[in-house]
Amino acid sequence: MKHKLLAILLVLVAQGAWAQQATWIWYPGDYEIWLANKMQNRRTEKGAFFPPFWRMDAHYVLMDFHKVFELAAPEEITIHAEGPYNIKIDSRMLPGMPAKLTIPAGKHRINIKVYNQAAVPALYVQGRTIFTDSSWLVTNEDKEWIDESGKVSDQSGTTWLKAGSWNFNEPGSLPSAFELKRQLLQPVSAERKGNSLLLDFGKETFGYLQLNGVTGKGPVTIYYGESKEEALSPEGAETLDKLAINNNSKGVVMTPSTKAFRYVNVQYDPAVQIDSVSMWYEYLPVEDKGSFRSSDEELNKIYDVAKYTLHLNTREFFIDGIKRDRWIWSGDANQSYLMNYYLLFDNASVRRTILALRGKDPVSSHINTIMDYTFYWFLGIYDYYTYSGDKAFLQQLYPRMQSLMEYCLGRRNKDGLMEGQSGDWVFIDWADGLSKQGEVSFEQMLLCRSLETMALCAEIAGDAPGVKKYEALGAELRKKLFSIYWNESKQALVHSRVNGAPTDNVTRYTNMFGIFFNYFNDQQKQGVKQQVLLNNQVPKITTPYMRFYELEALCALGEQAYVLKEMKDYWGGMLKLGATSFWEEYNPSKTGAEHYAMYGRPFGKSLCHAWGASPLYLLGRYYLGVQPTSPGYQTYSITPVLGGLQWMEGKVPVPGGEVSLYCSTSQIKVKGAAGVGTLRFTSTGKPVCKTATIRSTGTSQYEMDVEAGVEYLVTYKAVPGIKK
Amino acid sequence: MKHKLLAILLVLVAQGAWAQQATWIWYPGDYEIWLANKMQNRRTEKGAFFPPFWRMDAHYVLMDFHKVFELAAPEEITIHAEGPYNIKIDSRMLPGMPAKLTIPAGKHRINIKVYNQAAVPALYVQGRTIFTDSSWLVTNEDKEWIDESGKVSDQSGTTWLKAGSWNFNEPGSLPSAFELKRQLLQPVSAERKGNSLLLDFGKETFGYLQLNGVTGKGPVTIYYGESKEEALSPEGAETLDKLAINNNSKGVVMTPSTKAFRYVNVQYDPAVQIDSVSMWYEYLPVEDKGSFRSSDEELNKIYDVAKYTLHLNTREFFIDGIKRDRWIWSGDANQSYLMNYYLLFDNASVRRTILALRGKDPVSSHINTIMDYTFYWFLGIYDYYTYSGDKAFLQQLYPRMQSLMEYCLGRRNKDGLMEGQSGDWVFIDWADGLSKQGEVSFEQMLLCRSLETMALCAEIAGDAPGVKKYEALGAELRKKLFSIYWNESKQALVHSRVNGAPTDNVTRYTNMFGIFFNYFNDQQKQGVKQQVLLNNQVPKITTPYMRFYELEALCALGEQAYVLKEMKDYWGGMLKLGATSFWEEYNPSKTGAEHYAMYGRPFGKSLCHAWGASPLYLLGRYYLGVQPTSPGYQTYSITPVLGGLQWMEGKVPVPGGEVSLYCSTSQIKVKGAAGVGTLRFTSTGKPVCKTATIRSTGTSQYEMDVEAGVEYLVTYKAVPGIKK
Numbered sequence A, B: 001m002k003h004k005l006l007a008i009l010l011v012l013v014a015q016g017a018w019a020q021q022a023t024w025i026w027y028p029g030d031y032e033i034w035l036a037n038k039m040q041n042r043r044t045e046k047g048a049f050f051p052p053f054w055r056m057d058a059h060y061v062l063m064d065f066h067k068v069f070e071l072a073a074p075e076e077i078t079i080h081a082e083g084p085y086n087i088k089i090d091s092r093m094l095p096g097m098p099a100k101l102t103i104p105a106g107k108h109r110i111n112i113k114v115y116n117q118a119a120v121p122a123l124y125v126q127g128r129t130i131f132t133d134s135s136w137l138v139t140n141e142d143k144e145w146i147d148e149s150g151k152v153s154d155q156s157g158t159t160w161l162k163a164g165s166w167n168f169n170e171p172g173s174l175p176s177a178f179e180l181k182r183q184l185l186q187p188v189s190a191e192r193k194g195n196s197l198l199l200d201f202g203k204e205t206f207g208y209l210q211l212n213g214v215t216g217k218g219p220v221t222i223y224y225g226e227s228k229e230e231a232l233s234p235e236g237a238e239t240l241d242k243l244a245i246n247n248n249s250k251g252v253v254m255t256p257s258t259k260a261f262r263y264v265n266v267q268y269d270p271a272v273q274i275d276s277v278s279m280w281y282e283y284l285p286v287e288d289k290g291s292f293r294s295s296d297e298e299l300n301k302i303y304d305v306a307k308y309t310l311h312l313n314t315r316e317f318f319i320d321g322i323k324r325d326r327w328i329w330s331g332d333a334n335q336s337y338l339m340n341y342y343l344l345f346d347n348a349s350v351r352r353t354i355l356a357l358r359g360k361d362p363v364s365s366h367i368n369t370i371m372d373y374t375f376y377w378f379l380g381i382y383d384y385y386t387y388s389g390d391k392a393f394l395q396q397l398y399p400r401m402q403s404l405m406e407y408c409l410g411r412r413n414k415d416g417l418m419e420g421q422s423g424d425w426v427f428i429d430w431a432d433g434l435s436k437q438g439e440v441s442f443e444q445m446l447l448c449r450s451l452e453t454m455a456l457c458a459e460i461a462g463d464a465p466g467v468k469k470y471e472a473l474g475a476e477l478r479k480k481l482f483s484i485y486w487n488e489s490k491q492a493l494v495h496s497r498v499n500g501a502p503t504d505n506v507t508r509y510t511n512m513f514g515i516f517f518n519y520f521n522d523q524q525k526q527g528v529k530q531q532v533l534l535n536n537q538v539p540k541i542t543t544p545y546m547r548f549y550e551l552e553a554l555c556a557l558g559e560q561a562y563v564l565k566e567m568k569d570y571w572g573g574m575l576k577l578g579a580t581s582f583w584e585e586y587n588p589s590k591t592g593a594e595h596y597a598m599y600g601r602p603f604g605k606s607l608c609h610a611w612g613a614s615p616l617y618l619l620g621r622y623y624l625g626v627q628p629t630s631p632g633y634q635t636y637s638i639t640p641v642l643g644g645l646q647w648m649e650g651k652v653p654v655p656g657g658e659v660s661l662y663c664s665t666s667q668i669k670v671k672g673a674a675g676v677g678t679l680r681f682t683s684t685g686k687p688v689c690k691t692a693t694i695r696s697t698g699t700s701q702y703e704m705d706v707e708a709g710v711e712y713l714v715t716y717k718a719v720p721g722i723k724k
Helices: A002-015 A030-040 A297-313 A330-343 A347-358 A371-388 A391-409 A441-460 A464-485 A508-516 A522-533 A544-556 A560-576 A592-596 A615-623 B002-014 B030-040 B297-313 B330-343 B347-358 B371-388 B391-409 B441-460 B464-485 B508-516 B522-533 B544-556 B560-576 B592-596 B615-623
Strands: A062-071 A075-081 A085-089 A100-103 A106-115 A123-126 A137-139 A159-162 A181-185 A189-193 A196-225 A239-254 A259-268 A272-283 A291-294 A496-498 A626-628 A635-638 A647-654 A657-664 A667-671 A676-682 A694-698 A701-706 A711-715 B062-071 B075-081 B085-089 B100-103 B106-115 B123-126 B137-139 B159-162 B181-185 B189-193 B196-225 B239-254 B259-268 B272-283 B291-294 B496-498 B626-628 B635-638 B647-654 B657-664 B667-671 B676-682 B694-698 B701-706 B711-715
Touching (some): A075 A106, A106 A123, A159 A391, A181 A196, A196 A297, A239 A259, A259 A272, A291 A297, A291 A615, A297 A330, A297 A615, A330 A371, A330 A544, A330 A615, A347 A371, A347 A391, A371 A441, A441 A508, A508 A522, A508 A544, A522 A544, A544 A560, A560 A615, A626 A647, A635 A657, A676 A711, A701 A711, B075 B106, B106 B123, B159 B391, B181 B196, B196 B297, B239 B259, B239 B272, B291 B297, B297 B330, B297 B560, B297 B615, B330 B347, B330 B544, B330 B647, B347 B371, B371 B391, B371 B441, B441 B464, B441 B508, B508 B522, B508 B544, B522 B544, B544 B560, B544 B615, B560 B615, B615 B626, B615 B647, B667 B676, B676 B711
Parallel strands (some): A196 A259
Antiparallel strands (some): A062 A106, A062 A137, A075 A100, A075 A123, A085 A106, A137 A159, A189 A196, A291 A647, A626 A635, A657 A667, A667 A711, B062 B106, B062 B137, B075 B100, B137 B159, B189 B196, B196 B272, B626 B635, B647 B657, B657 B667, B676 B701
């Protein structure tokens, strides 16, 4: 009986008796560019509009969507579009602009053309078996004749791409009307003094203010502060709102745009009364799929605050920080992607951000005008593929990867090296005295990795000559990197070459990237570790931005115990100063309100910066130790390292599930998902697992396979803080 | 006293005591692209939205405008912008978004950044000496580092262009709100039958309908007809409107969009009453600066109807025809430009159209997808420069000319010839049986001329290597054109080469263009004239589109008498059929409503097509005979040719004035403008001019100089209809 029912259900599904869910679709990348323009033009500074300083592209205004259907029976469809549209069935244009339509049985091609200049032309079609999704094809009618993978060209030479979409699954959820979610929150304290009201929302937060019970007529000025000092400094506060109140009877007044703050200083005219102030917390609803808990309460706190920091900066896109720029910076985003893979695994946010950063052809500058940020864009794609296994996205992105890489290659100097040209910003890090002169080794290394990414994606896009070309360019540059910059006596890649001569200057940047890019041989690795990474003579890194990579390199070298201490010092240091989110920069030698200054302004520093959340990544990848070893976790390794903790437990999201792990000095409990995982660990005694075979791989080294969905208990004996 | 006043006035002007007129400015080309998107997406066919089928570009959403000022005294400015903006004075950002501002005395740089995603970021600043105009610089912050003329790059590599503008000279004339002018007109007749109303507006026209005294509830369908037959054919009418009336009391109802028509068939529900119908004629207000009158009344009528035809098609841009496409087609526009130079001399319309046609980089298809239309775009620029002398426009356009030419050069086949590839439309003309196979000589000739245009513009843009490159490419192609296609026995360039072998096929196209491009030697010219142009065995041209060039070639060969007869036959033929504007195509062998059919549809033909207005150009350039001989009429020739007329008179607009001419068989009266003109004429007796020196230049050939602003009377003796 049960089987019969199931069979009937399957037949019904196959026949499409139940309609499948349609979603709004558009030209891939266009909605992302449009939405990023909106978001990035919301920055204000002291009330002034403060837009980005690079070229912002725009969506194509006219779109043709199509799909070929084979219908067993006539089918009614409803059509919603953002903009005027027309419909062709089998190339015949229908009169008018029908909102409903019956398609006859048989094989038919439906084309719908949508025009919209103010917002992105988008389409939503819902029938029983016909429904818009990413299998629909879309063209801007570029008539490009490129015989290339990832593109479908029809006989007229028109390029068809697979439609872009997100999660606008209802006809009424217009993409152009997208807004983040909101939640009403109250301050934890409110202090009234004369005609001012000082509110504390208890922690760093983001959103609109709602002034309650407002009457009277007069101006209200609101100063926002990530710190109390900032809110109380009308001259220093980075953001403010000026409202003109004119209420006869008590009413609610909303601020016109979102701000970041913990403290709010509301200064009102004597002729104005305000009963109280609430806020609408604004956020992107994304679920935490990863987690981490350990025997160290401070570390747990660090993890929680990092989590909140990432959430605050995960919005329409991954942004740098919520107070000031609120822009998409490629270098910052690249780190958010990595943290995301261990907390949210929200690949849609990664894709949106990658598309928005890239913009459109022709390429006329580096991404965000920063040379390194162009390369991080490529690196982010490499990582995206590694974690998600999403080939389809890369195939469509490949032409824009090519044109950006051609731009880079065209800007190499006569020696084939990247050197800052006019208009280029060679950034590397916010650090005093960091030389950008000549050919910086860091940029060459990032280009090299970008070329390797190109070769990988050329393979995925089926561009065989591309594979060859990029592999050769990458190999050549890697060779040059060592022949020019490797200094045997310093056991390091030096910082730069100026006027044809390598400098003596050793910095951490190139060397730490070389570690986790796996560019060094074992001897070089040890040299770099001792003479650069663990050498106090080499200038320290003070931004969480580059701390991310420094600590990653140390973890990759098995220095989890050292890194744990560093994390507790650095992030713990911020917590001790009352941080409720992690900062753009932290220098323990400063005191009091000095911490809030940056860029020559007393409150210039952002106290909630995405790159401050790197413990999420470090703890997931290098302590819980879950890493994909082939794209999309088809295979992966689980190499828990306690690094001095008594125990830790947590989850790491993978496609279609999660890997959960508990690890103490005597037990490892693990449950896999996705493909085949390999648990690797060190045990000073013979480990035991009743349900799996443990293989010995060296002195005290063991490994065992972890099948998806199965829970394993391993009893072993670890030395806390052991270096791997 | 008078002198003293003047001196004071001059001092006041110099001191800027009177404010100069500001105008709205934007990124050059962006407003044109935006407005063209709007216009070209207004086409409907049988009520369905019918957009173009090529890529439509979009404006940049974020703009930085700047200018450096030296102020003798502090000055207040008012700022209007289309979009949020910020202001920097000497790189310091001002708080808020001030609408008024006082700039201190001294030298200052003002930067205003404007953001707008829905419409073009535009700026209007008015002070006493500070006012927005095309001397302001603007950048989309592309950070392009191109050291090239026509571009100004600052130290950050940002490219600055001179701002674009049109005639939005009031702060309230928002560019985004632009609309053409309207005038209320009444029908010449109205015939009511049952529930239908047939209106005749007396001639071809364009605009909105206004239904007067409308009451009741029910549907109204309006069928538009350029002919009565079309309006009376609900199935055949190309355009229609469906209105849903729901009026309790009598009111006015407007149609939602403009249409082209002479006749209107209003079919209304019995429950609806309509008192009468008016129309709002919609037009671009441009002045007629040229004129033509002659002893031939039919020719005068032709001129008048051509004039009206051009006006109807001169709108936001030069469009092809007002009923159907209402799009900007490059081949059509190229002819409108030429007619414009002899009637309107409205260079702003030429510039708008050139910019809109070009769109943006990257180039992914030919203009309008048509190979020849790409080349006409280049040719139009050549002509624009010749007539206007406007170097500034070309300098800024040059980079987009380069990228389009690179696209063309990249699509040549292995023999360096243009051949239709997938996605290319090789058009040439609407003509049955016209072969597009292989390498068509017509396309090579247009490319050759385009390369010559590139060389000219490279010179203007200061691109010396470009001059060399394009000159060499042009010379090489010109040589190839003759070595491959010239057929000595046929005394013609043959139509094409197929599979490596020139065909025997002779068509008029390449040969007639070769005449007015001056590509033939004298012997070839005569051969082409006799064996092609005046040879009835060579397939006739039936479209006014190609008639334009055919008749131009004949005029260039001195066949004005022949051409006059042709004009009277062809355009006079349309008049005899009741044409009130000239048609897309005219075939005298058809009868009745057959004339209205095209593209397999009974009323598919457009009865008001810009290319039908070519007599404007022919009469101005080859009868009145006024032609620039150096850019912008610095020098020009006046070579009146009566071509059989007893007398003619007219005006030809030139920069800053007009050349007026009266010419009979015994008298020439001429008044020049601009630079130095040379009057050339044939006289069988010795001519006399009391105020100028007449030089003899051969048997019965004379010439004399015409100074600007001076009127000359020449007495001479011409033989009517003489061939020159």
